[in-house]
Amino acid sequence: MLLLGIDIGTSSVKVSVVDAASQNIVASAQYPDEESPIKALHPGWAEQSPQMWWDQAQTALQRCHAKALYNPQHIAAIGIAYQMHGLVLVDKDQNVLRDSIIWCDSRAVEIGDKAFAAIGEEKCLSHLLNSPGNFTAAKLAWVKENEPDIYSKIDKIMLPGDYIAMKLTGDITTSVSALSEGVFFDFKTNGISKEIINYFGFDESLFPVINPVFSAHGQLLSSVAGKLNLKAGIPVTYKSGDQPNNALSLNVLNPDEVAATAGTSGVIYGVSDQLTYDQESRINTFAHVNYTREQKRLGVLLCINGTGSLYRWAKHNFGAGLSYTQLNAEATKAPVGSDGLRILPFGNGAERMLNNKQIGAHIQNIDLNLHTQAHIFRAVQEGIACAFRYGLDIMRGNGMNPTVIRAGKSNLFLSELFTETFVNATGVPVELYNNDGSVGAALGAGIGAGIFASPAEAFSNAKAIQLIEPTSTQQFESIYQEWKELLEAKIKNQN
Template structure:
């Protein structure tokens, strides 16, 4: 009689802007056993007390993590005590601060918050543009370092009590296992890391007056970032001591989940924000810092792996906004179906997907979202849905052209079949306006985090971790459609340039 294989699992947790998602992956087959999201039917809000501000409560993330994991356990019927390792991915660039007792000092200032532009600009002027690009690969902008400087300047009583600063994934790891760790990848996304010196940036620390003791211990992405405490293990019906062996920002993790690890490979995602992410083995940068460079998950001493990231703040959030503005009467699937009934170009209706904070690809300008060419006698709700999806795709093309100006030569891009890429309209417009062949795969962020945990735990290597990655579709540009969309895009681009000029005045 053949003994039944002892099951062992990997748990992936994705701390998104709108929800937390958890996935349970069979460590031996790499198959997804179950997944769960929380909240299930609504999306978490971004609080904005003032224009350009964006905050969320880390305690809500933690509550949602616990709810998602418990829901996962209910759905699978498997014992979560068989989880061998945990991986975490999270919304990038957010600032979480705690005191010496690990208590939160304020809500998190998240990725799309623009309040710290003044602090970032001051650092840029003091350190110098060329030195910032050479050493940080970025301008300080409104990244985590500038956000922390804003707290120091405007909330000195809060800053005085800071013991540790964290990114969102660090905080969830802390709540799971009571350890505070960091990585070069995480420090670079906060613009705290000097790539030339391979150390915390003295320029940033000295200019802002930050104490290096506020950071967690720096270690590789694929390593032990703490172990599950007995108290939390009891709450989640898991095994105490289960290690957290992977922790990375969402866009780096998205690339990992698509097996985008080698120089020359690129990935894209269209969630709350939209991103094109290209891997290189060179310390390169955009002279205007419209593209950002961060240490990829497999960046190590002696192995340079930089992720060049082009971000569009107003991607999926635009789709959610138009859904809510039309009474939330249609599901996203229904919106996609309705958009498909409208001809390419939405009968002249254009949409500009901005309005969610300073856009780095627009040199940190705060540009408002808007429609152009509305015809009250012609345009319907379906036109609005299609115009929004087309406008987001056009913004991807705008960003891709910036990356091409900086040497990107890729012809194929990978994406998970999720979010906006579930829309046939969006995928078709994306392919034909960018000229890229799109490979879609059955994966998502939480699954990527689980596989990352498997690499960190030593079950997999980078070479074999994605042997079972399944392709969902390949969409290639069509000459006739590409030409048609090029005409529409040029009209969109002309009007967008006019909008930017209006914002300057």
């Protein structure tokens, strides 16, 4: 029996077909080969076309089929992971009304901050576990305020994964986990937040039906099945934001277990059984994929917007023609500390861990007679690792103290240099797994379809392929403290 996982990323869409019995990957493919475009009509804005995601998902699946390693008719269930927080709007005929305002768009920060003050900071934090900040609720309020003609036509609001499920099945659903990531969910009342919908003037009819994460979210339409060479009626049995899904793919489901990813954005995601929140809302808490009213499992999320996006920028501007593998090799030619070159990786929208400030990315201490291409690439990786350390210290201040962090061997964790820098900067060992978001989505589909009795059974064969332990924390501590001084000076100059 086969399971299909679809991961809607910011840069590309990846699909994987997994054998349910062995939990092994049968085939994977992604599209496009280069990063997908992000539309920035104004500074701080970021939009993508939902139709683009759907086109990319179809192409990626056809590429996977073309490998002829499985019979597509044997796929029994579909799971979807997706970039978090994006706002998708459709009318009563399921037509998209505008491009999606995605996770790194900063236009709604002021709207969210005003809601935080008006509703009450303590009430927001204790009920929503977050400030409305720059999340989906504030983005919807921006549309209501600035595009009233579009707002008047909305039948349902969705997140990116809901849209893909709609294209597959014709049905629109949501979940507690999804509502919480949009800051629409009240953890005290266990329902849609009355404070949020009343303050912004939203109609509750805009929200889709609420289903468990692991459950039937619709069945594959015959018209779509024919185009995709799949069997009509296959259920979509799992939908999750990319970070909860990444944690699932690494079997991070219980309190004190921690996952990390370093793709377009960088994330540390730990599980708690407490309704915890940061007083400054620099880290965020959402319902994890296995959250229930009876057994609370919360995902505590630290996000750095500019990780892979910074490396992509460096590649395009300093390493034209080089692959990421070649960039990683070039970076090793520079010494630890990059001969004093320091980079702050904050140029991809408002950073939550910096109190939603946009300080921009900065390259500091350039010596025109010393620094080379290799120094740039190494300083990028060191700057990203230092940003992870800065965020992890915030998490530590909120009671999250990981003794090991699990990560998929993908994106920046494909770089041995980055992985070593990460563990030495944070002081925490990393376990690497041969897993990714699309595999997690496929196994999630197996859980939702009842093929696995529990998440633990779905990942019973998961084994770490590598353990990287800190070796030079003292050396990196001085690098980090210098980097931190530069960051805090930039923050101070903005205040």
